[in-house]
Amino acid sequence: MSSLLFNIIVIIQVISALIIIGLVLLQHGKGADMGAAFGSGASGSLFGATGSSNFMSKSTAIAAAVFFASTLGLVYASSNRTTTVDAGVMGRTAITAPVKAPANPNAIPSTTAPATPAAPAAAAPAPVTSIPK
Numbered sequence: 121m122s123s124l125l126f127n128i129i130v131i132i133q134v135i136s137a138l139i140i141i142g143l144v145l146l147q148h149g150k151g152a153d154m155g156a157a158f159g160s161g162a163s164g165s166l167f168g169a170t171g172s173s174n175f176m177s178k179s180t181a182i183a184a185a186v187f188f189a190s191t192l193g194l195v196y197a198s199s200n201r202t203t204t205v206d207a208g209v210m211g212r213t214a215i216t217a218p219v220k221a222p223a224n225p226n227a228i229p230s231t232t233a234p235a236t237p238a239a240p241a242a243a244a245p246a247p248v249t250s251i252p253k
Contacts, residue, residue: 126197133190136183143180 173181 122197122200126194129190129193129197133187133194136187136190139183140180140187143176143183147176147180
């Protein structure tokens, strides 16, 4: 359940951030009125009170409040998360039977094939018992 709540808060935060970006880009900046102060038109609001806020600025403030609330919610959700310790790649390997240690640990293991029995010797000639005269 905590993971679902965490994901929902992340989605809310991303959506509110995108809304803030869009609203800020659509708003008319205060610097645009500065040109009127130097020669053309009246600029009563340049150095004075800005007056009542319009729909765009109120919407930006609401989106910012939602963004900050979701940020605090993410902090709270991440601090209360139960985490499992990941043992990494070696923790996921299958456990095998241990290898039996050699009887003599100082012996160098042989890399040659075991000796084969020698081939039988060729049959010797039969002994001569009598020599004809």
